[in-house]
Amino acid sequence: MRVTANLAVYGPADNQRVRDLFDDDRERLTLLVTRVKIYKTSEPRDKVLVPLALERHVKGAAQDLSPLKAHDANVRSLYVQMTAHLLTMSSGLALLSHVEDGSLRKLEDLPSWCPDYSVSVFSPPFGDMVSNWYDALPLREKSCCVDIATQTLTLEGHAVDKISRLGPSVLSASAKDFLEFCLTLNITYHNKQDRVEALWRTLIADHLSDVSPLPAGVSALFAAWLLHSVANSILGNNDTDGPPPHKDWSDWSCFDELRGSSAAATAIIPSTTELAAHTELMRARRVESKDGVPEAKELRGPHDAYQSSFMWVGGRILFVTASGSIGLAPPATKVGDQAWLVSGAKVPFILRPAEDGSHHKLVGEAYVHGYMHGEAVERMQNAQFQKVMLC
Incomplete structure (x- = not known):
């Protein structure tokens, strides 16, 4: 069993892997660019020029060895040139995981596949090059062609499914929202997991354990998170006395409903009786220790262990596909968008058919439960991979 103890900003980063990437001429510049991207700068060109300067310093070169026309390009042209160069040079497609949600972009006329490097996004990409957590299409090599003249990126991929319904945002929804969402799912997920386990894992992008069924100690974190x-x-x-004892739990009936739907749900989902008991215990301990330490706070441990994993998810939203798969996608995702597996990419991507009927637009990377660790490879042996052009 692999359990994450410390969560770094961009993955459970292994120092040796960072060194290996930095020592690799194909990957070093991508590593530098993606790290510089999270920092704010007063000059947007610096998001590209600084990594280029570092690259020249490492190589000990007197001049820029890349094909970029960095010194006479405007910001948009510079960003497109850099992205095309990195995608062509790198062994994978990790850079596409750094394409931010459309609502965050400042340069609106960039191609959908080009990150807006001027945007300082501090949410860890699922497919960041340092993290080895996911591998949706193992052993399938990158197929990538960039046409600068038409601003088109051509990849090879397979459309897994179409998004049929959107769920709540992970950061803004409540525990009740998540359970009501869970009640709309098939009781048994397509990978034979119970829907509660599928949801539990999806909410934190499956970053606490990579085995199924969930170890008791790990699944207990979700139950504790719900209670708290x-x-x-x-x-x-706050750590004040709070309101008087809560008596009416009828609004929380989704807990009892979901709990009674399967044996797996019964083992994880607390009943309204348990909710009432835990809430009263917290209320009583707050009264006993008015400053909230340590009696009340000792109940937070398991809750916080699960809550901390939300950092992997950021502001992403839940979705359901036509076949019943669930996942996480950028907030700009719409019903009708498609989940794709792309050759050379560690994670799925959300693509949107363009109005011209021959191109797609990149919405962003995604987590699709049951597709992140190569589970689909056997099912896709006869699947047709096709060229997909992104504009």
Whole structure:
């Protein structure tokens, strides 16, 4: 079993892997660019020029060895040139995982496949090159061609499914919202997991354990998170006495409904009786220790262990595909968008058919439960991979 103990900004980063990437001439510039991207600068060109300067320093070259016309290009041209250069040079497609949600972009006329490097996004990409957590299409090599003249990126991929429904945002939804969403799913997920386990893993992009069924100690974190989240929503997140004991739990009936739907759900989902008992325990301990330490805070441990994993998800939203798969996607995702597996990419991507009928636009990377660790390879042995052009 692999359990993540420390969560770094861009993956459970292994120092040796970072050194290996930095020592690789194909990957070093991509590594530098993606690290510089998270920092704010007063000059947007610096997001590209600084990594180029570092690259020249490492190589000990007197001049820029890349084909970029960096010194006479405007910001947009510079960003497109850099992205095309990196995608062509790198062994994978990790750079596409750094394409931010459309609502965050400042340069609106960039091709959909080109990151807006002027945007300082601090959410860890699922497919960042340092992290080896996912490998949706193992052993399938990158197929990539960039046409600068038409601003088109051609990849090879397979359309897995179409998004049929959008769910709540992970950061803004409540525990009750998640369970009501879970009740709309098939009881048994397509990989034979119970829907509660599928949801549990999806909410944190499956970053606590890579084995199934969930180890008892790991699944207990989700139950503790539910208990504490509900208590906080009723009592408030501050460490004051809070309101009087909560009596009416009819609004929380989704807990009992989901709990009774399967044996796996019964083992994880607390009943409203358990919710009431935990909420009253928290309320009583807050009264006993008015400053909230340590009696009340000792209940937070398991809750916080699960809550911390939300950092991997950022502001992404839940979705359901036509075949019943669930996942996480950028907020700009719409019903009708498609989940694709792309040759050379570690994670799936959300693509949107363009109005011209022959191109697609990149919405962003995605987590699709049951597709992240090569599970689909056997099912896709006879699948037709096709060229897809991104504009």
